[in-house]
Amino acid sequence: MMQKIFEHNKFEAEICKQWEESGVFTPQIPSGKAPKRKPFTIILPLPNASDPMHIGHALFTVQDILVRYHRMLGEPTLWLPGSDHAGIETQYIFEKHLAKQGKSRFDYDRETLFKMIWEFVEENRKLNIEQMKRLGFSLDWTRYHYSLEPEIVSMVLDTFKKLHDDGLVYRGERIVNFCTHCGTAFSDLEVDYVERRDPLYYIKYGPFIIATTRTEDFAGNVAVAFHPGDKRYEGYLGQDIEITGVNGIFRVKVVSESKIDPEFGTGIEKVTPGHDVLDFEIAQRHGLPIKKVIGTDGRLTELAGKFAGMKVNEARNGVYRAMVEMKLIDHVDEEYTHRVAVCYRCGTTIEPMVMPQWFIKTKPLAKPAIEAVRKGKTRIVPKKRFEKMYFDWMDNIHDWNVSRQIVWGPRIPAWYKVDGNEQKIWVSFLDKGGRPKQGTIREHLENGSTLKEMDDGLQRIIVPVYQGTNSPEVHIGDGPPTAGNWIQETDTFDTWFLSGQWPVNTLRCRPGDLDYFYPTSVLDTLWDILFFWVGRMMMLGIYLTGKVPFEVAHMHARVVDAKGQKMSKSKGNVVDPIEMVDKYGADALRMTLVFGVAPASDIAVSEEKVRGMRNFANKLWNIGRYIEMVFEGVDSQVIPFSFPERPLLTERKFIGKVEKLTKEVTEAIEKYKFGIASERIYEFAWHELADKYIEETKGEARQKNLQTLQVLRHAYFRILKLLHPFMPFVTEALWMELKGLRKNPREQLTCAKWPLMVG
RNA sequence: GGGCGCAUAGCUCAGUUGGUAGAGUGUUUCAUUGACAUUGAAAAGGUCUCAGGUUCGAGUCCUGAUGCGCCCACCA
Numbered sequence: 001m002m003q004k005i006f007e008h009n010k011f012e013a014e015i016c017k018q019w020e021e022s023g024v025f026t027p028q029i030p031s032g033k034a035p036k037r038k039p040f041t042i043i044l045p046l047p048n049a050s051d052p053m054h055i056g057h058a059l060f061t062v063q064d065i066l067v068r069y070h071r072m073l074g075e076p077t078l079w080l081p082g083s084d085h086a087g088i089e090t091q092y093i094f095e096k097h098l099a100k101q102g103k104s105r106f107d108y109d110r111e112t113l114f115k116m117i118w119e120f121v122e123e124n125r126k127l128n129i130e131q132m133k134r135l136g137f138s139l140d141w142t143r144y145h146y147s148l149e150p151e152i153v154s155m156v157l158d159t160f161k162k163l164h165d166d167g168l169v170y171r172g173e174r175i176v177n178f179c180t181h182c183g184t185a186f187s188d189l190e191v192d193y194v195e196r197r198d199p200l201y202y203i204k205y206g207p208f209i210i211a212t213t214r215t216e217d218f219a220g221n222v223a224v225a226f227h228p229g230d231k232r233y234e235g236y237l238g239q240d241i242e243i244t245g246v247n248g249i250f251r252v253k254v255v256s257e258s259k260i261d262p263e264f265g266t267g268i269e270k271v272t273p274g275h276d277v278l279d280f281e282i283a284q285r286h287g288l289p290i291k292k293v294i295g296t297d298g299r300l301t302e303l304a305g306k307f308a309g310m311k312v313n314e315a316r317n318g319v320y321r322a323m324v325e326m327k328l329i330d331h332v333d334e335e336y337t338h339r340v341a342v343c344y345r346c347g348t349t350i351e352p353m354v355m356p357q358w359f360i361k362t363k364p365l366a367k368p369a370i371e372a373v374r375k376g377k378t379r380i381v382p383k384k385r386f387e388k389m390y391f392d393w394m395d396n397i398h399d400w401n402v403s404r405q406i407v408w409g410p411r412i413p414a415w416y417k418v419d420g421n422e423q424k425i426w427v428s429f430l431d432k433g434g435r436p437k438q439g440t441i442r443e444h445l446e447n448g449s450t451l452k453e454m455d456d457g458l459q460r461i462i463v464p465v466y467q468g469t470n471s472p473e474v475h476i477g478d479g480p481p482t483a484g485n486w487i488q489e490t491d492t493f494d495t496w497f498l499s500g501q502w503p504v505n506t507l508r509c510r511p512g513d514l515d516y517f518y519p520t521s522v523l524d525t526l527w528d529i530l531f532f533w534v535g536r537m538m539m540l541g542i543y544l545t546g547k548v549p550f551e552v553a554h555m556h557a558r559v560v561d562a563k564g565q566k567m568s569k570s571k572g573n574v575v576d577p578i579e580m581v582d583k584y585g586a587d588a589l590r591m592t593l594v595f596g597v598a599p600a601s602d603i604a605v606s607e608e609k610v611r612g613m614r615n616f617a618n619k620l621w622n623i624g625r626y627i628e629m630v631f632e633g634v635d636s637q638v639i640p641f642s643f644p645e646r647p648l649l650t651e652r653k654f655i656g657k658v659e660k661l662t663k664e665v666t667e668a669i670e671k672y673k674f675g676i677a678s679e680r681i682y683e684f685a686w687h688e689l690a691d692k693y694i695e696e697t698k699g700e701a702r703q704k705n706l707q708t709l710q711v712l713r714h715a716y717f718r719i720l721k722l723l724h725p726f727m728p729f730v731t732e733a734l735w736m737e738l739k740g741l742r743k744n745p746r747e748q749l750t751c752a753k754w755p756l757m758v759g
Numbered sequence: 760g761g762g763c764g765c766a767u768a769g770c771u772c773a774g775u776u777g778g779u780a781g782a783g784u785g786u787u788u789c790a791u792u793g794a795c796a797u798u799g800a801a802a803a804g805g806u807c808u809c810a811g812g813u814u815c816g817a818g819u820c821c822u823g824a825u826g827c828g829c830c831c832a833c834c835a
Binding site: 002004005006193200210211212213214225260261263264265269270271272276277278279338339341385388389392393396527528531560561584595596597598600601602603604605606608609611612613614615616617618619621622623624625626627628629630667668671673675676679682683690691694695698 | 761762763764765770771772773774775781782783784785793794795797798799800828829830831832833834835
């Protein structure tokens with residue numbers, strides 16, 4: 001006898017276990033010469049190992065619907081799970097954790113720090129796996145991968161070597177977005193902009209007046225620039241002008257540059273190539289020297305004279321006061337608002353800095369990635385909205401800075417020759433007594449440290465890029481050359497360099513997988529990482545295999561609260577998926593995320609909606625209970641599960657509706673319109689089957705009219721099948737319950753055949 | 760500065776190729792030993808943002824306006 005209410009807690013764990021043990025989520029590759037049916041494959045967008053489960057992860061439901069649907073169509077189906085070490089994110093979280101204990105990353109050598117982070121992440125990573133199972137995701141856990149496992153890392157290093165051998169890797173002193181708090185450079189994508197009001201200083205500058213918000217970087221000024229043809233300044237073009245500044249007299253060159261806006265300020269700007277992106281470009285074009293005034297610690301360097309050692313903001317005020325004293329300030333615009341680059345992680349103002357970094361040339365990689373989408377080898381869905389975004393970004397792509405100055409990630413496999421370059425390589429390390437040491441290798445050696453000691457306590461090295469042949473020899477490969485002394489780069493790879501090759505590398509882990517499952521069928525992800533991830537996967541996937549990584553890139557939307565507000569901890573409107581699963585069941589939460597949702601629009605989630613969907617699961621359960629009741633005493637031999645041959649008119653009409661529903665739902669899923677598909681089933685089950693058909697045929701059912709019962713059961717099982725991809729637990733529970741299959745998992749609904757074949 | 764999206768019931772949103780508006784939730788009334796109160800029956804509630812245009816016919820297509828949101832580039 002069935003319970004009066006569907007108690008999800010009683011069934012979910014058991015059903016989960018049953019699915020897993022029956023191995024139905026692990027596809028079999030057909031062997032021998034058997035005709036190979038095209039498989040359906042999705043690679044899970046790997047969650048950050050350090051992230052606690054949040055509602056965004058529950059959106060993987062969309063993938064599970066696709067996967068379960070295709071599995072029921074009889075296709076070999078693979079949904080491959082994984083976790084991402086998420087370099088900067090994770091190290092950032094860990095450093096906050098360290099700070100609570102009064103420690104910082106500088107207290108540890110890199111190896112120790114790496115191990116500590118590893119331990120720190122493990123618990124959460126394992127918890128994530130359990131939580132994803134609870135949502136009913138039909139992932140093949142036998143193929144689970146972690147981005148830092150040795151096999152994956154070794155493939156990533158090989159890719160870098162290959163890129164290097166193909167001439168697509170270079171090291172350059174380039175201006176990068178540097179966060180002095182996080183201590184690392186960021187790619188352009190990882191920079192946010194905030195509106196800020198700062199004083200705009202008009203400074204007397206030799207014969208000119210220049211407008212700037214930054215007074216502190218004066219020691220890095222090497223030129224002034226104006227728009228070509230600006231009559232006010234044309235006469236000065238090419239001259240060396242003497243300037244009196246707070247640190248004395250210096251000279252700057254006068255150049256003209258089309259990117260200078262003649263309308264801004266006085267139409268002439270000071271050029272500081274060491275600390276401004278545009279100025280760096282100007283310097284490259286005009287062969288101007290680059291002076292580094294701000295260090296990686298966010299303090300001014302010795303070039304700043306008496307201001308050396310000050311933090312940027314201190315120095316800005318200090319220099320301003322000095323300028324006032326020297327009557328160098330013409331006037332100050334206090335109302336000036338502009339956009340300032342900040343670290344997307346910690347909000348610290350980004351300092352553009354010139355630093356040695358590893359770059360990947362992206363133009364040759366982007367070209368085939370653009371072609372592939374243009375030719376439809378990869379379709380972006382919804383197309384209209386996102387293809388344009390994709391092309392815009394790909395067409396204007398910059399070279400990719402893959403260096404990160406953090407320890408949490410695979411180290412770039414580059415070794416610098418130490419012998420003969422001792423004075424060029426800067427090293428920070430902890431000596432045997434745990435004391436921090438900084439300086440060139442030569443200085444360390446002179447102070448009695450050995451190379452081994454430096455390596456044991458290594459924190460970071462900096463090897464500048466020298467012009468011509470003066471740069472230390474670099475070796476890229478599996479390890480250092482045997483002859484001589486070499487020291488490995490301490491920069492690690494940008495996380496996206498790993499995740500960009502994830503579909504290829506994970507499928508390489510098992511022989512035959514790459515051939516069979518690649519290109520994968522669908523990539524489903526939040527559209528905000530279209531550039532971070534989708535673009536990189538396209539480039540590296542094609543580069544490594546010659547084929548696109550996925551045939552469809554499906555963009556889903558962001559989850560927001562009931563009022564359409566973005567969820568955030570500070571607003572306190574976060575919906576915890578696991579709490580919802582505990583309270584209302586996984587099916588209810590899954591259904592909430594797709595029911596009535598249009599493609600790529602925001603998804604409003606409220607507890608009320610989850611409750612409503614839980615009520616639907618219960619409704620379904622009670623229809624089953626009703627069926628169990630009316631079938632009591634009826635020999636199931638007498639009523640086969642087949643389609644009735646000659647139904648009565650009411651029944652015939654109803655069966656027609658069932659067929660129509662089947663068609664509509666199938667079409668909607670094929671078009672990624674899960675909102676419509678789920679709504680149709682809901683509407684039909686509740687308002688057609690329960691409210692109308694059952695109510696109207698209660699008399700016949702009581703008299704055990706065989707045709708009525710047969711049609712009733714036919715419609716009901718059809719609904720269970722159609723709904724299974726959306727609400728796997730309650731449908732599976734009912735299927736087992738009504739078919740008496742609780743002891744025979746082989747006939748579970750998960751493996752049942754979809755009722756409509758699609759061509 | 761360039762581009763995109765949205766505007767429909769109190770709230771959150773659907774509305775697939777143009778044919779007199781739908782769901783969830785909330786509200787009101789009634790029903791109750793009945794498969795299900797996590798229920799059923801019924802009701803109220805919308806000039807589909809505004810102004811033009813195409814059409815026999817526009818929530819749906821076109822143009823413009825207003826409001827909101829987002830993305831890209833970035834101003835020294």
